[in-house]
Amino acid sequence: MSTVAADDHHDHVESPYSIKRWLFTTNHKDIGTLYLWFSLIMFFIGGFMALIIRTELFEPGMQFVDPQFFNSMTTMHAIIMVFGVVMPAFTGLANWLIPMMVGATDMALPRMNNWSFWILPFAFTMMLSTLFMDGGGPAGGWTLYPPLTLQTGDALPFVILSIHFMGLSSIMGAINVIATVLNMRAPGMTLMKMPLFVWTWLITAYLLIAVMPVLAGGVTMLLTDKFFGTSFFNAAGGGDPVLFQHIFWFFGHPEVYILILPSFGVISSIVPTFARKPLFGYASMVYATGSIAFLSFIVWAHHMFTVGMPLAGQLFFMFATMLIAVPTGVKVFNWIATMWRGAMTFETPMLFALGFIVMFSIGGFSGLMLALAPVDFQYHDTYFVVAHFHYVLVPGSIFAIVASVYYWLPKWCGNMYSEGLGKLHFWLSTIFVNITFFPMHFVGLAGMPRRIPDYALQFSDFNALATIGAFGFGFSQLIFLYVVIKAIRGGEKATSQVWENAEGLEWTLSSPPPYHSFTTPPVIK
Amino acid sequence: MKTKNNKSATVAGKLALVCVLMFGFGYLLVPLYDVFCDLTGLRFTEETAQLVPQEFTEDTSRLVTVEFDVTRNNHIPWDIRPANRRMQVHPGKVYTTSYIAKNTSNGVMIGQAIPSVTPIAANRHLIKTECFCFASQTINAGEEVQMPLSFMLNPKLPANVNVVTLSYTFFDITQSASVEDQLNAPTAVALN
Known part of the structure; x- marks a missing residue:
């Protein structure tokens, strides 16, 4: 493979300390960096809100915050973690990696790329500012169900507008990914030669384009119901609040795959490297991703089994949901087969990837339990649901994002991170994440409802345990921040390949890669 | 390029x-x-209301209990109660009952009743020939009104359904009765 890119573009790179460079940049690496830092900052803000929630829940009774504020913390925590952390982090990874992985110089639409990032800080400033408004921030849950959400005070239009902005940003990011993958691949990089991270992101991008506008439509209906006298969800005017749930989850279910499919791509990159074997079943991985994406459109009503659906509807959504376990199982077994008899080593990215596989599967299994319509009536809106989606999102998506940062950080900044601290970060995170979320299964099955600031006495011990775990997990993430900053500032120089068996075009570039990589297209074997 | x-x-x-x-x-x-x-048939629709009851024959061999229930949305300041809590009815025969509502506020209010029927299987078989829910109800301050309701159960009601509950939720639509009023009305409602 020919690789080395001409370095003659460096003349217009401004100092990393100039604001103008970051404000006006159209470089995919700069924008990727911006996305990742934005996501990390939002991660600590959203995490701080989670700790407020857990502090209140440490003991039964009302101790620290009033219920209204508690509810706005659960709502904001969710909105921030979904739209402000996981989605921007994956878009950041896509920006950094996709052009390097397909052998392109940059993203296809660099100016739009700049725009799609810089919308986000405004959207989230607006979202966070609602906490200081009359009536407080949104407190009806991130699912924004009417009529409760329509009782939000002055914050409602700001929340809806910021959701519009977040949607706009992710749609533009998705369009950029698709245009890059379809048009910018190096000669010889056929679709079925693309790394799986690129494949999973391509499919994710299509999901984003299909469902973000539906969410935009749904929240616009909320807005017109509240301020312009329409009655989409107002029973007094002939509407139906359940309609909102259908619209929301038509977006919401593909959204959960938007949050997890790029993780599958990350894990499919990391496992082969540290098992020193090529990925088992590449083509089946691609088809499994496509199947999951398709199925995600026909399962939404499993989030609302209890609204009074006809039996046929419950059965359809139950079986369609359980069907998703098949392609997901294909993926998990492929990762295991990749490791089978491999010469495995356990550097930090691999540890996080293995943690992902084990704990994401636990979340997948509790998802199967929730998919069963008859028993869902017991689990619905309990802490069991909270345990389920935190298992797929924290040791799932978040672990995958952290794994990819450890994996590609030496490539991005040219320095190795501290392996000892990385491993410490992994073990503390893994222990505390389980202390936090595993007990939630038990209190959920025992009937503790979600989104409540106070609870019955019999749930005390497990809640105290979860709070201890949450603080442990939260503070462990400061190690991550330290490791990242330390690696950026210096350390052992990384080689171009970084990892012994890393394969892919990004490892053929120097570490750190030139500001403009692949100005001459690489030759693909 | x-x-x-x-x-x-x-x-x-x-x-x-x-x-x-x-x-x-x-x-x-x-x-x-x-x-x-x-x-x-998940929802009561206007269509079922327009069915002509004469088309059905009374099934005197069967007695079904119809229960009447009422909910006040957002604590609308009306005292509302059904004239009868429950009735024993033969499918195919038209019955008349009523709800009684009193506006306990100090102003004229407009309310809208939205019906809901359980079990779901009975939804399309409960036919209302006359109902206060077909139009909004305007009640003056302190006034008490009787709101009539005529209904019939379709003899096709599944045999395993012996109790049908008809529940009304009353919404205060005084402000939103016209869009212009709504636009001029204060919009922020405190979360309680």
Whole structure:
């Protein structure tokens, strides 16, 4: 493979300390960096809100915050973690990696790329500012169900507008990914030669384009119901609040795959490297991703089994949901087969990837339990649901994002991170994440409802345990921040390949890669 | 390079069009939802109200209990109660009962009743020939009114249904009775 890119573009790179460079940049690496830092900052803000929630829940009774504020913390925590952390982090990874992985110089639409990032800080400033408004921030849950959400005070239009902005940003990011993958691949990089991270992101991008506008439509209906006298969800005017749930989850279910499919791509990159074997079943991985994406459109009503659906509807959504376990199982077994008899080593990215596989599967299994319509009536809106989606999102998506940062950080900044601290970060995170979320299964099955600031006495011990775990997990993430900053500032120089068996075009570039990589297209074997 | 940029712009344009169409699809879900509810009989519709009761013959061999219930949405300041809590009825025969409502506030109020029937299987078989829910109700301050209701159970009501509950939720639509009023009304409602 020919690789080395001409370095003659460096003349217009401004100092990393100039604001103008970051404000006006159209470089995919700069924008990727911006996305990742934005996501990390939002991660600590959203995490701080989670700790407020857990502090209140440490003991039964009302101790620290009033219920209204508690509810706005659960709502904001969710909105921030979904739209402000996981989605921007994956878009950041896509920006950094996709052009390097397909052998392109940059993203296809660099100016739009700049725009799609810089919308986000405004959207989230607006979202966070609602906490200081009359009536407080949104407190009806991130699912924004009417009529409760329509009782939000002055914050409602700001929340809806910021959701519009977040949607706009992710749609533009998705369009950029698709245009890059379809048009910018190096000669010889056929679709079925693309790394799986690129494949999973391509499919994710299509999901984003299909469902973000539906969410935009749904929240616009909320807005017109509240301020312009329409009655989409107002029973007094002939509407139906359940309609909102259908619209929301038509977006919401593909959204959960938007949050997890790029993780599958990350894990499919990391496992082969540290098992020193090529990925088992590449083509089946691609088809499994496509199947999951398709199925995600026909399962939404499993989030609302209890609204009074006809039996046929419950059965359809139950079986369609359980069907998703098949392609997901294909993926998990492929990762295991990749490791089978491999010469495995356990550097930090691999540890996080293995943690992902084990704990994401636990979340997948509790998802199967929730998919069963008859028993869902017991689990619905309990802490069991909270345990389920935190298992797929924290040791799932978040672990995958952290794994990819450890994996590609030496490539991005040219320095190795501290392996000892990385491993410490992994073990503390893994222990505390389980202390936090595993007990939630038990209190959920025992009937503790979600989104409540106070609870019955019999749930005390497990809640105290979860709070201890949450603080442990939260503070462990400061190690991550330290490791990242330390690696950026210096350390052992990384080689171009970084990892012994890393394969892919990004490892053929120097570490750190030139500001403009692949100005001459690489030759693909 | 130029051609690549043009190609990317074309892709972006097409995808933006898909976005616009999907935004429209979100709104299309509204009529689709109504169609789906009508097909499955999940919701009381105007159509069932317009059925002519003479088409049915009374089934004196069967007695079904109809229960009457009422809910006040957002604590609308009306005292509302059904004249009868429950009735024993023969399917196929028209019965008349009423609800009694008193406006306990200091002003004229307009209310709208929204019916709901359980079990779901009975939904399309409860036929209202006259109902205060067909129109909004205006009640003066302190006034008490009797609101009539005529209904019939379709003899096709599934045999395993012996109790049918008809529940009304009363909504205060004084402010939203016209869009103009709504636009001029204060919009922020405190979360209670």
